[in-house]
Amino acid sequence: MVTVLFYILAGLAIACAISCVYHKNPLFSAVSLIGVFISLACIYLTLSAPFIAVTQILVYAGAIMVLVIFVIMLLNLDEDSPHTNLAYLYGFGGGLGVLLIGQALFVFYAVNRAGQKSVESTAAGQTSSIGKAMYTEYLLPVEIVGILLLMAIVGAMIMSRRLREPSVAASSEE
């Protein structure tokens, strides 16, 4: 049952990912990416990690992709046409892809050699255990990430203010 579900969801995720990369319309790509996130969240659910699944939807599908779609809607982008002057990037991307597939295969190989070690403890996915781990064992990384996000917010505010000032000055000159 769970295996069948896994194959359906994994297939869905891969199909959405391929359509995300290959679609010429940026909005279709963004919608496909949301599909990837939701399929991944469902896979987390079948692995009895409901908190991570919900967080995946809340953060990636609910917040980040909304901003991406917002930008696409505001910019009113045309369909992508292939840039002929960037042809060398195809080789670069292909190389990276081969590297990633190699890494995935290596992980499969290593896991198979080490023998099946299934993670049975369902407590790892529960909210309270994640909270405890975040604020005891991994407190320093959490705080560093917090400071990083704060810096990003302050930076974004400064950037948007600086962009606005010349236009205000221009309008007052008129």
Place this chain on the structure above:
Amino acid sequence: MEQIVKTIFPFVVIGVAVFLAFQGVLMIVAYTVLAERKILGWIQGRIGPNRVGPWGLFQPFADLFKFIFKEELAPDESTKVIFYLAPLVALTCALMPIIVYPFGPEIKGSFDFLPYGLGEGITSLPLTIAQMDVGVLYVLAITSVGVYGIALAGWSSNSKYSLMGGLRSSAQLISYELAMGASVIGVVMLAGSLNLSEIINAQINSPFKWFIIPQFIGFIVFMIAAFAETNRVPFDLPEAETELVAGFHTEYSGLKFALFFMAEYVNMFTVSVMCVTLFLGGWYIPGLDLLARTIGMEWLFGAGTIGYAVVSHVGFLTKIFAFLFFYIWVRGTLPRFRFDQLMNFGWKFLLPVSLANVILTVIVVFILNR
């Protein structure tokens, strides 16, 4: 045979539960629309719909059939796939939270009367479809995905009114989601759980019985954010008729429009359920089991019996209807905000207040638990 029945039985139970819950919610939603038209009529000194059936009681069905038989139109310049996808996304995201609603208390008792030994080892019947450990977060996550229905509808219609409506609505939903999430944190901290049933149990065991008393600020913030999240008056800027025709669903007609319409009212129901569950004790009526014990009717409606579940469920629905009535009342009373007022209010007043509430709750909970 026995084996087959035993395998299928859980699926049948869940299927029946899902059918009952969805059917019930959709019927309530259909009659909310009628109630809205009636009450708005009374507020404005009109009669309201009264032609279809006695008191206009069959109006929702008449509306539904009208929507089904209307011609389906899609603008030539629209992006067809997304244009058809958007209403489905909106309604799906509106309906999905139904599975975690706590409709009533557990019914305790033995289920040995079921054939083939199906009731073996079962001692209680919860009136919830899925006991999710992260119920509150699940509802917030699904409603946040619901933004896509509106944003994509606005974009794919390829019309300036729709686009402006979609943009406004997504900006509004993102802004008020923050305040809503922050106002829920206080309740979660007091209850110590994200499971909706656990939150109700925590309220029963707390000295206040209802979390509206210790979390009054959170309740007010949640209510205001709920109005904004469901795009209702006074925050109905995405479909402000005087400036945007009908906002993001200007280009929609027939059943596709009906899906958006239904999604809006199901969302209203969802935020009412959340508000009742988090702040007003859900299905819990204070003193009901005490009353049963005092007058010696514990066999009929003491805690855990079917009678108790029925009375509690009726109490749950009554609280929700009170909220739905409040929604309609506000719609008949208040004018609409301006868009900059809406943004200023959300970011500069509501969010700081809810964050202050979180910090206050942290301090109080810390001192009490020391």
